[in-house]
Amino acid sequence: xxxxxxxxxxxxxxxxxxxxxxxxxxxxxxxxxxxxxxxxxxxxxxxxxxxxxxxxxxxxxxxxxxxxxxxxxxxxxxxxxxxxxxxxxxxxxxxxxxxxxxxxxxxxxxxxx
Amino acid sequence: xxxxxxxxxxxxxxxxxxxxxxxxxxxxxxxxxxxxxxxxxxxxxxxxxxxxxxxxxxxxxxxxxxxxxxxxxxxxxxxxxxxxxxxxxxxxxxxxxxxxxxxxxxxx
Numbered sequence: 001x002x003x004x005x006x007x008x009x010x011x012x013x014x015x016x017x018x019x020x021x022x023x024x025x026x027x028x029x030x031x032x033x034x035x036x037x038x039x040x041x042x043x044x045x046x047x048x049x050x051x052x053x054x055x056x057x058x059x060x061x062x063x064x065x066x067x068x069x070x071x072x073x074x075x076x077x078x079x080x081x082x083x084x085x086x087x088x089x090x091x092x093x094x095x096x097x098x099x100x101x102x103x104x105x106x107x108x109x110x111x112x113x
Numbered sequence: 114x115x116x117x118x119x120x121x122x123x124x125x126x127x128x129x130x131x132x133x134x135x136x137x138x139x140x141x142x143x144x145x146x147x148x149x150x151x152x153x154x155x156x157x158x159x160x161x162x163x164x165x166x167x168x169x170x171x172x173x174x175x176x177x178x179x180x181x182x183x184x185x186x187x188x189x190x191x192x193x194x195x196x197x198x199x200x201x202x203x204x205x206x207x208x209x210x211x212x213x214x215x216x217x218x219x220x221x
Contacts, residue, residue, distance in 0.1 A: 040213060048208075090156055090157075097207055100209070102159070
């Protein structure tokens with residue numbers, strides 16, 4: 001009964017490749033997020049969608065493109081991967097944009113070689 | 114300067130000890146405050162909210178000082194299972210701003 005799930009859990013790829021990470025939540029939440037946690041454990045918001053509408057778009061290279069086909073799914077596509085993209089990417093959801101409690105997925109550990 | 118600053122630790126304490134973590138935030142417009150817990154190689158999970166009057170949840174006590182822009186977390190009677198990284202989190206408009214965390218290791 002996973003609340004927020006992400007696939008894949010691990011992703012190892014070479015520089016220059018394009019990859020996608022998928023996220024699904026079965027909590028009926030309206031708002032979903034992508035975070036990046038770097039090697040220094042700093043967790044930073046990248047994007048947020050509320051009912052499929054983009055509401056937060058931090059200063060992220062435009063190689064990163066989120067897509068929300070419906071409010072239960074938020075995918076992250078990354079073009080032309082770079083070494084600095086290596087990190088753990090967490091998807092999260094909250095009941096709505098005003099709720100502070102966010103439920104995180106297990107993370108996707110991306111390694112770019 | 115980071116928006117949310119924490120001592121990274123690690124804090125190594127014996128079982129049964131009392132340990133306190135502090136956190137400072139830079140934006141006085143911050144609206145809400147929380148502590149999240151992150152176990153090694155796992156996702157963050159909400160531990161507790163922090164209210165101006167201070168609040169307690171079992172062995173955990175959180176306090177907020179808005180004038181000093183300072184948040185604290187006190188853990189009493191530490192258990193081995195409390196070993197984790199504790200993330201100080203501040204809400205600003207629609208976003209949660211996470212500190213880099215304080216690592217706690219409780220030993221037998």
